[in-house]
Amino acid sequence: MTTTTAVGWALWRARWFIWWRREDRALAVVQAALRQHPNDAQLLAYEAHLLAELQRPREALAVLARLVQVAPDGAAHWFNQGFLQERLGELDAAEASFRQALTLDERLDRAWYGLGLVLMRLGRLDEALAALRRNTELQPMSPYAWYQMARIHADRAEAEEAVRIIRHLQGFEPRVAAQLERETGLRAAQTA
Structure with missing residues (x-):
């Protein structure tokens, strides 16, 4: 069996276990495949993902550190590492x-x-x-960054800018806009 076939088969089996909500078994399949193919970026990425899903972020972070060494040109790998580092307070x-x-x-x-x-x-x-x-x-159209920007402006007493963002959010995320109004005490007139 070629490396590509072996890795593909392991990933297919892991997905099958995930389908049946057996993430622990999926992880065992991926880790067994990694013993045969220790530098396979797909397997490493999948192992990190499964460890994170199993609430084992420190172990996932260790795998991601290895992954960015194996595949340093993968922007998504660096993002995932940063995501876990931020979550763990390693700012x-x-x-x-x-x-x-x-x-x-x-x-x-x-x-x-x-x-x-x-x-x-x-x-x-x-x-x-x-x-x-x-x-x-x-x-x-994603409200998350808009929300954070409005919070920064409100915390800095830059009410006009915060209200401008709330008004903008009313056009496509009225619930987020309403949440910001409640949290900040600022009111933005409804847009037409």
Whole structure:
């Protein structure tokens, strides 16, 4: 059996176990395949995903560190590493991972969003706004970055800018706009 066939078969079996909600068995299949093909990027990515799904983020992060060594040109791998690093509070490392993902693919909107969240947590709000703004340019109908930008403006007592964003959200995400109004105490007139 060729490497491609063996890896494909292992991934198919893992997906089958996932279908039956047996993530533990899926992980065992992937790990067995990795013993035969330790540098296969697909298997490593799948192992990291399964470990994260099984609430084992530290182990998943270790696999992702190996994955970005094996496949350093994979922007999604760097993003996934940054996502877990941010979740685990490793903010400087997460920033570096998101920036590497964006070096490889500047249109990776979720990396811009992740970078914005990390920069917010680091207190670098001007940089966070720039990253979140870039996310909204790439994903204009996604409310998440708009929400975070409005929160930053409201926290900085920049009410006009926060209201402008709330008004914008009313056009396509009225529930998020209403949530922001409740949270910030700011009111935006309904748009026609």
